[in-house]
Amino acid sequence: MIPELTLIVENNKKVYFASDFHLGLAVNTPDQERRREAKIVKWLQDISNDAAAVFLVGDIFDFWFDYKHVVPAGFVRFQAKVAELVDHGIPVYFFTGNHDLWMFGYHERELGVKIFQKPIEVHINNHRFLIGHGDGLGPGDTLYKVLKRIFTNRVAQWAFRWLHPDVGISLARRWSGSSRLSKSEGDERFMGEKEYLTQYCRQTEQKSHHDFYIFGHRHLPLEIKIGENSTYINLGEWFRSYTYGVYEGSAFKLLSCKE
Numbered sequence: 001m002i003p004e005l006t007l008i009v010e011n012n013k014k015v016y017f018a019s020d021f022h023l024g025l026a027v028n029t030p031d032q033e034r035r036r037e038a039k040i041v042k043w044l045q046d047i048s049n050d051a052a053a054v055f056l057v058g059d060i061f062d063f064w065f066d067y068k069h070v071v072p073a074g075f076v077r078f079q080a081k082v083a084e085l086v087d088h089g090i091p092v093y094f095f096t097g098n099h100d101l102w103m104f105g106y107h108e109r110e111l112g113v114k115i116f117q118k119p120i121e122v123h124i125n126n127h128r129f130l131i132g133h134g135d136g137l138g139p140g141d142t143l144y145k146v147l148k149r150i151f152t153n154r155v156a157q158w159a160f161r162w163l164h165p166d167v168g169i170s171l172a173r174r175w176s177g178s179s180r181l182s183k184s185e186g187d188e189r190f191m192g193e194k195e196y197l198t199q200y201c202r203q204t205e206q207k208s209h210h211d212f213y214i215f216g217h218r219h220l221p222l223e224i225k226i227g228e229n230s231t232y233i234n235l236g237e238w239f240r241s242y243t244y245g246v247y248e249g250s251a252f253k254l255l256s257c258k259e
Helices: 030-046 076-087 106-111 142-153 153-162 165-177 196-207
Strands: 004-007 015-018 051-057 092-093 114-116 120-124 126-131 212-215 223-226 232-234 243-247 251-256
Touching: 015 030, 015 232, 030 051, 030 076, 051 076, 051 212, 076 092, 076 106, 106 114, 142 153, 165 251, 196 212, 196 223, 196 232, 223 251, 232 243
Parallel strands: 004 120, 015 051, 051 092, 092 114, 126 212, 212 232
Antiparallel strands: 015 243, 120 126, 223 232, 243 251
């Protein structure tokens, strides 16, 4: 059963959505990553004036693993800003993605966010949302679905935890460096009717109506009509397009803060 969440947004408030920050991107220099982190922190500060809630929809980190007594280095300013939002009464919802699916509770305890491992149904005012990162959904992508079963296997996670963090994180960064993020933008070409998340949304819509389907993962800012009263939104990413979504109580907009 899909978890449900209900939010009421006042007339002067908005709900914000972003995904695929990939903080700690292996192909970038430390200076490039600091500039990207600063841009994300500034965005969070800017939206704090009218945010009713913030949804961070997966792959927020290019790699994350919750060790028992060790916190992965970096991203301190970003995490501090998230904690500040929560402390000021703005709920922040984290979704795990394929790059940061090893979140086991640290951010909930330390930052006060709520973490979701799978898509959830969210009722905001009079609209019904289905929100998730998007990895492993729909037809195809068979290799990743097999890998995800391995990555989420408790024995495999236990074995990885026994690697020294310097070794484990180094291996993860090498893996990320060989991923589609390090390759040309051709990997992010729009596939039309073959877009597997579009197919997933249409299959789901036949069973249960949602006004908005909100996903990340594809790294493409997309707005695709699923039915007469239903739209699939892909939030894009924060290393080229810097796009995000905003729900204003009645309408949903996909915007960019690239400049």
